[in-house]
Amino acid sequence: MTDDVTFTIHAHDGAARTGVLSFPRGDIRTPAFMPVGTAATVKAMYTDQVRALGADVVLGNTYHLMLRPGAERIAALGGLHKFMNWPHPILTDSGGFQVMSLSKLRKLTENGVTFQSHVDGARFELTPERSMEIQALLGSDIQMQFDECVKLPCSDAEAERAMRLSLRWAERSRKAFFGKKGHAVFGIVQGGAVPSLRIESAKALSDMDFHGLAIGGLAVGEPQEVMLDMIETVMPHLPAHKPHYLMGVGTPDDLLKSIMRGVDMFDCVMPTRAGRHGLAYTRFGRINLRNARHTDDGRPLDELSTCPAARDYSRAYLHHLVKSNEILAMMLLTWVNLAYYQDVMAGARQAIVEHRLADYVSEVQAGWARGETAP
């Protein structure tokens, strides 16, 4: 890495590690959960709330931002950090995943992808070079290589084709990035659910001088065991001194099990999306506030929570807000969920330092399994 970007591991516990990934804009404590700020906003949250919960970095989506409001526009306005009022590190994805899942009339070639915007039908092209250019225009601290992510299950041949294309795009992405001081670029391991392909991808990317390595193409419909198997398969072939980022994952259980297998960074829409749909993640497990059993329940979600939204409002009130489609329901439950995710990560970091991660994970899982007694 350049001197301006460093990754220091402070402690190990089995395959798990805790440390700090440092940028001029700030430190990212790992293992880290990155809230997703798709369209330059972590939905239903003020940025100072996101920060106060312990988030050191948020994720922005290249695909969404290039379509609206446009990368050149954000650059002219001073970059994404200023635009969204988040002065801390930002990771941007490459746009590859969402081009495949959201855009219309797309055409994939060796050079890249041409597609139609899902917003207004305008034509766009995304290539490794354009993706890196957009991410630089946004001012992203951690930029991701442009890749092709296939849905699982898929044929081995399809997984292999996409993996090899992603490797060629990795080389072009790395070259297009070309050492921007104080910024980093990560490669992305692909290869579907085929161990040999995953290993080949990991090895090839490890030789390419990325600042970190991501595992992509998981949490796309496969069972948790398949995901964990792939992590275990890949991990020995990733440079141990570089950060490992598992993209788009997952439930709190996914996070803890992945941390035990050596993952340092995560992003996922789950806590924010669930919060907009009446679901709360708590140390008692996931609670569906839409359920009628909360109608007369005067208890808060968790009186010991660090989050005011979990302490200062009754379940009956949250149920009422959810049933009434009130914006405050989304605000409070997103807050609760991001707080819980960050608390789980903080607990994992502390447990690794104290070499008791397995015990910590068991305790947290036991809390979910125990659930709660009725009011």
Place this chain on the structure above:
Amino acid sequence: MTDDVTFTIHAHDGAARTGVLSFPRGDIRTPAFMPVGTAATVKAMYTDQVRALGADVVLGNTYHLMLRPGAERIAALGGLHKFMNWPHPILTDSGGFQVMSLSKLRKLTENGVTFQSHVDGARFELTPERSMEIQALLGSDIQMQFDECVKLPCSDAEAERAMRLSLRWAERSRKAFFGKKGHAVFGIVQGGAVPSLRIESAKALSDMDFHGLAIGGLAVGEPQEVMLDMIETVMPHLPAHKPHYLMGVGTPDDLLKSIMRGVDMFDCVMPTRAGRHGLAYTRFGRINLRNARHTDDGRPLDELSTCPAARDYSRAYLHHLVKSNEILAMMLLTWVNLAYYQDVMAGARQAIVEHRLADYVSEVQAGWARGETAP
């Protein structure tokens, strides 16, 4: 008034007054703007934000709360203050206005109104006695008499019929309230746009020992001059030592002109509703953030505002959030609007103390008229 509820006028400036309406739960500085918390939430706002902006009291809607989650349920959960996490004074309307505007299959008799819920079709009855019972169950600090509000324009005969019915309901409401310590009940002047009816209503209510008097049935479609005429007509017939509340009004201009005519309290959905529709109230006038002219405008809404949402985000960003239908757009613009409304009220209170209200109003109006230069 009872000793537990006092209204002290500190200064006059022409017909305008400034003072404090005191309850065991807290003081309301007048002239006061009450944000509307229809369904036990000021939409898109945390209660501590509402408080920090200078709101001393919020309004709850009896009609909405009786239908969902139900008055008896809120009482069992400890009352509306605890339910919505707002420990300061709450004013509740009587339900009369919304029964007429929102419910289905309603039937009006001397006794009250039977109607079908717009939420689930269930049958309800609202009478003066039931309205007061519901408001007491909610724990409302300021309860409003049950009245019938007609839409303007209407025939003089219709205005007279509704006014007289409202007077009979006022007597029943006052009797049903029966001196709850630390709480207040207000009568509501009706009479459409007919001066003689308004005067008759005001005089009759003034004899009924209410803690305050409201002017209802305005801001229902009539021009501003008609509204101001009615205020001027009514005001000499209201007890000067009791608070005067103009219901459901209005724009910042409506507020200032009404304050100059002796109004002490206001409520209106305008700042919160406008905030959910991309409109910002500022000292430069109303700004429509949906407008394409903001696309590349890096300036904040008002760099001198007391509200972070008006200072820390560019118009380009707010435009982007509005166009993208992001929840944060509604959160930020509602915040901006309530901040501006409270600032206007604070300025008016100060100006009355300094006997320069007319100058203050002229300055504020000049700011709106001047607007802004292009970026």
